[in-house]
Amino acid sequence: MMRYQALDVLRGLTVAVMMLVNMPGAWQAVYTPLLHAHWHGWTLTDLVFPFFLFVIGSAMYFSLKKSESLANNNNVSRIFKRAFYLFSIGLMLNTLWMIPPNGVENLRIMGVMQRISLAYLIGGLLILCCRRSHLYIVSLLILVGYSSSLAWYSESPYSLQDNLVRFVDMSILGEAHMYQLRGIAFEPEGLLSTLPAVVNILFGFEITRVLNQATRPLVAVKKLTLICAITFFAAIILQNWIPINKYLWTSSYVLFTSAWATGVLLFLIWILDIKGRSKFAFPFIVFGLNPLFIYVFHWVLTVLYYKIPVADSNLYETMYQWILAGDTANKAASLLFAMLQLLLLWMTCYGLYRRNIIIKL
Numbered sequence: 001m002m003r004y005q006a007l008d009v010l011r012g013l014t015v016a017v018m019m020l021v022n023m024p025g026a027w028q029a030v031y032t033p034l035l036h037a038h039w040h041g042w043t044l045t046d047l048v049f050p051f052f053l054f055v056i057g058s059a060m061y062f063s064l065k066k067s068e069s070l071a072n073n074n075n076v077s078r079i080f081k082r083a084f085y086l087f088s089i090g091l092m093l094n095t096l097w098m099i100p101p102n103g104v105e106n107l108r109i110m111g112v113m114q115r116i117s118l119a120y121l122i123g124g125l126l127i128l129c130c131r132r133s134h135l136y137i138v139s140l141l142i143l144v145g146y147s148s149s150l151a152w153y154s155e156s157p158y159s160l161q162d163n164l165v166r167f168v169d170m171s172i173l174g175e176a177h178m179y180q181l182r183g184i185a186f187e188p189e190g191l192l193s194t195l196p197a198v199v200n201i202l203f204g205f206e207i208t209r210v211l212n213q214a215t216r217p218l219v220a221v222k223k224l225t226l227i228c229a230i231t232f233f234a235a236i237i238l239q240n241w242i243p244i245n246k247y248l249w250t251s252s253y254v255l256f257t258s259a260w261a262t263g264v265l266l267f268l269i270w271i272l273d274i275k276g277r278s279k280f281a282f283p284f285i286v287f288g289l290n291p292l293f294i295y296v297f298h299w300v301l302t303v304l305y306y307k308i309p310v311a312d313s314n315l316y317e318t319m320y321q322w323i324l325a326g327d328t329a330n331k332a333a334s335l336l337f338a339m340l341q342l343l344l345l346w347m348t349c350y351g352l353y354r355r356n357i358i359i360k361l
Contacts, residue, residue: 004211006268007058009281010261012288014051019298019345021045025320025337029330034338039160040243042256049112049246050200050257051264052291053119057204060120061212064127079124085361086117089296096303109177110169113295115189115197122194123201135206139199143251146196147242150250158243158250160184165248168192186247193249203258207265217274224266232259286353287346293359294349298341 021044024030033044064075090113098107126138150157153164160166166186169178175185207224214220235244235255242252272278287294305316313321323333323340352358 004217004269005272005278005281005285006265007055007208007211008288009268009272009284010051010265010288011055011059011291012284012286013264014048014055015287015291015294016284016342016346017044018048018052019294019342020338021048022298023302023338023341025323025334029334031331031335034335036246039247040158040245042244042246042253046246046253047257047260050197050254051261053116053197053200054204054207054258054261055291056116056120057123057201057206058208060124060127060201061205061208064124075128076125079121079128082361083117083121083124086120087114089292090114090117093296093299096300099303099307106176108179109173110179110187110189110191112189115194118191118194119197119201122198123205126198126202127205132206132209135202139202142195142199143254146192147251149192150248158245158248160186160247163248165190165193181247188247193247196249196251196254199254200258200261203254204261207262211265211269217269221266221269221274224262224269228259228262228266231255231262235259283346286349290349290352290357290359292361293352294345297348298345301341301345 021034024034035043036045037043090111091107091109093113094108094111095104098104126135130138150164153167154162156162157164160181161184169187169190169192170185172191173187178185178187179189180186181188207227210223210227211220214223232255235252238252238255242250244250244253244256246253272281302316305319306314308315310318320333320337323337324330
């Protein structure tokens, strides 16, 4: 079985862009592609999280391929343990913003890591319990059932204020434990909207299975091109009724982002594994070796920047002001700040790479 370098580069590229969009110098001075869409629609930033789920699904192919349809105690226990650890790490990261301690009355429960943990749990159990054809059926049922539920709940199912996703989170999590989106309690990584995110993981798993079971790279490229095209046009047609919306993680958004992830993977396969032009691959491979560690590290680093007082401000804003050198806030300086932070994070990853350290759960 051929090991495709493109998979490793896609993982590192996704991690790099995630760090870049998370650490601007000033949120009021950010180029549009590096911000989420206001509500409906998409930007480059809106591709990052589903890409990350896609590469998680890809990694699950290699870790679970020998365990398909073997839902024994050992495999199920391993899935639950990893999901528990991921959720716990995410919850602890949320608590960092509450230092010094001031109670848990307003602690946000959900987040990126928490969604990953739940999607990983459900996706992993489905992979263990379902045959390949059944995974397709389950994925379709999830997307259709989710969209039908949203439409059933409200006459304006894709509005910010009146949607089933918000109702479920308000009922279970409580307003005080939810994210505040433009002054309204709404959880972008909500409980119900995690269900369609499972399909992004399953999509990454299946794409990787197709890729690795193909006899030759060109055969794989042809199959993936067909899958990518069908999925993309399905999303474009579906958005006439179900808008592409990252916050609600709509079914059209799942298809759209999965098609994009497959398309980028195809491009990387062509450049790296077929044409052999891999000179630019190394920095992304380094980034992708420790994705969990570097995500946690960048979160902790950001919190420290904000918590360390400097004069009348904090270290984060002070470093940004050094870059501005007295000018007013501007997008170029904000991007430069993010790129310098990205370089620092890469150097950290490179240090781990030099020592052959890979941190896993």
